[in-house]
Amino acid sequence: MQPPQTAPSEDETGDTGDKGFVSDYLLYLLAAASEAASAQFHVHVRAHGLRVPEWRVLAWLHDRDGEMITRLARISLIEQSRLTRIIIQMEDRGLVTRKGDTSDRRRVRVHLTDTGRQIAERLVTDARAHESALLAQLEGGDGARLKPALAALLARLDPDRQTRGDPDS
């Protein structure tokens, strides 16, 4: 049913029958792969009572405790005003604390509580295991090539992300 007749200049219709634009579009592949790869683990995160952005915050603080809101937002892929509210919720739940930075009183630094750190460490451990399992599934070395390629893309597109280790200066 429904022969595609209304398409005036459809050049890939008919015989090739496959791959349109979307299925081979880099930005789509990135978004879809990210979604698909994360789906399972995100279920695990929610099972621990956290939403994905909250997990991202905990994971980053695990690496660098005392991060300021703005940078935490950039890194965690969360818009600033949204992160502010998320941090407040997390503080209410006893996962983090907020402290004004004494040397720059505009800044608010976020620290893990003991509870927060426990959860963060547990989930980071789980995440490492999950990542290993995922990479192991991808035979043929595709998995091995993927991380460096993504890191390169990221470095090219958003150089600021790396470097900055020092909050002040």
Next chain:
Amino acid sequence: MQPPQTAPSEDETGDTGDKGFVSDYLLYLLAAASEAASAQFHVHVRAHGLRVPEWRVLAWLHDRDGEMITRLARISLIEQSRLTRIIIQMEDRGLVTRKGDTSDRRRVRVHLTDTGRQIAERLVTDARAHESALLAQLEGGDGARLKPALAALLARLDPDRQTRGDPDS
């Protein structure tokens, strides 16, 4: 704690400025790379008065007009009830039309209007150009390797995505 680590030995004691967990975590690299790579083009999309999910819908309909809501949702990475509302908004704006499927009256098929198709074609052209520019930026062949690796990951994690070309049957 957690002695068994194949990863590069690093502590989160935080002084040497080395990679912590997050910066080398596959799921993070995927999400961050997706964000970073899409940022520019998404600005372009919004400049055309569309939100990102709407662009995804148009792009998919460009490839396969008359898709049903559920599948459009899966492919466009949008939750179903949200897509229903987005489609209604898009219909109100004259970008798509909804038609009940006569052979399965539960289904609603979404079609591009002439206006919708015009915009879709324009943006697909722009997206192709943007992708080329992006890949060209990534010297060293990383760019070339990226798409196949992502496609493989996707195929492994979500096999259903590919195959299905026939709505009925």
Next chain:
DNA sequence: CCAAATTATATGAATTTTCATACTTATTGC
């Protein structure tokens, strides 16, 4: 052919998210 299970879409209501902007503190240029 019927009852039960499944699939497809829509919708109410609570929660989240966004956007613009206010507010406070710091920095820059003169």
Next chain:
DNA sequence: GCAATAAGTATGAAAATTCATATAATTTGG
């Protein structure tokens, strides 16, 4: 040292999103 500008965070209000579930149509098994 001061005005102008920038940086960091918070917040109100509008809009979007989620979650659970309703409704309707189809399929399945007996």
